Amino acid sequence: MTQIEAEASPPQADRTIQSVDRALSVLETIARRRGEVTLQQICEDLELNASTCHHILRTLMARNYVRPGTARGRYMLGSQIVMLAEAVNVKAELPGRAKPVMDELNRVTEEAVHLAVFDRDEMITLVKREARHALKVDSGSIGKSRAMHATATGKVLLSGMSEEEVRRLCTLHGMARFTVNTCTDPEALLAELEQDRARGFSEDREEFQLYVVCTGAAVRDPAGRIIASLSVSTPINRATEAHLGLVRREVMAAGRKLSLTSLDMSEVPSS
């Protein structure tokens, strides 16, 4: 093989299998190029020998991860990838990806951060980060909650549901009053959800706990369905419009970051 390798690639030789690593790169390159791709394009992008690249393509084609394109010598991603993707439990692997993003959100806002999902008619808080202030908000801990109608996290999840579903849940759980601000009318809640969908975030202004304002944003799957919600809890004394503006921007950005939408297109090829 190449003996003039030397410093070509950084010396960070991880303990990974070269051929597998290259095969994954090939898949990602085809994905990045969108549509049908020639052998040459792939090996240019990856600086691979055409032969090596072809061996990899042959292997991927044998298992339907890659398919021949319409024209001769063209390649495209195959259906097997979609079948694999079907088996990815997005909710289950979300906490793992969420932690670093939540740490960052926690660092920037300095407030408590929560991640919750909806499962079997319940809202379940999966991950939590504490505020970086002496005055900590003790809003909902890890586990189930019946206060979807009164929390930002809950309203985000509700905003991804149909009107009937929301009504059903209101009836099922009831709409308990927690503070003078709690919304206990299904119609008012539905109207609020409509507004939330439009502006892209939900808010709880002392509806669940007095002196606490929460701001929530959605995490979506590739089809755009809401699979989880992310929220920031701010004590009322820090809840100035300026600070809330920052919080809204950051929580929405974090939600978008966790939403699975296509590959990182940062290095879009020239041709």
Added chain:
Amino acid sequence: MTQIEAEASPPQADRTIQSVDRALSVLETIARRRGEVTLQQICEDLELNASTCHHILRTLMARNYVRPGTARGRYMLGSQIVMLAEAVNVKAELPGRAKPVMDELNRVTEEAVHLAVFDRDEMITLVKREARHALKVDSGSIGKSRAMHATATGKVLLSGMSEEEVRRLCTLHGMARFTVNTCTDPEALLAELEQDRARGFSEDREEFQLYVVCTGAAVRDPAGRIIASLSVSTPINRATEAHLGLVRREVMAAGRKLSLTSLDMSEVPSS
């Protein structure tokens, strides 16, 4: 390495890269097991050395195709797979997969078979198989068609759209009359589509061409959206209820076969 290999695996040594092949098997095994999986389960299924398997997992984890599960020593599929899947152009790779299925449908029914998709407000027939009879039906060839309201293929595609979308297309293309049976009333068409959705297939009884009955079924993506339609064209003289029954069953089965839904679960693990 193992020298007592010999007849362990069939001698069908394709020209594929062993390590890549194994890595793909690992991914599929995790997918097949649903949820979190231990190293041991994987190497049992694949009859791989635990160390080899671990090397592969390490590589896949470095690129987020696999993630550590909630418990220690557990593995699950990672989000990168979903990102790759986003880039699979299901419509573009469909014809390739469809051909063998259409050949089979053509063989079993002995009638002409068509595959069509909807793109930019038009129905486009992509692949076609001729009937295996002296009396051939010359229904629509490859390319665009403005007869969605009068063909089985078209009605299948329309049945995957909202009422507004269907109305918009009726207005846009008009509802030309081709035969005495052509449906030219949007309301009647919408009612028919409702029925088609319920029974799972669409039919064109001499609505586009006299003496020709067509039966169509949907091809869906993993989210259940209709991405293409498959149809069989039967000349009226062969269109007995018995034959049409066969045709309906077969075209629906073929449609299901082309729809991308999870992995082949044929070899479900015991534990």
Added chain:
DNA sequence: GGACCGATTTCATGATGTGAAATCCGCGCT
């Protein structure tokens, strides 16, 4: 606390992936 079970790492060995070169194949040009 100790023994077991399984995950992880190490490391030497040679099987296996690699890439230079040869070949094939389709397409455009004369």
Added chain:
DNA sequence: AGCGCGGATTTCACATCATGAAATCGGTCC
């Protein structure tokens, strides 16, 4: 048609790299 070129395939000898036996680590259950 025939030729020549650009790219995709295939071949094949070499040494790199994947491999798996064994050692180590790390939890968990007695």
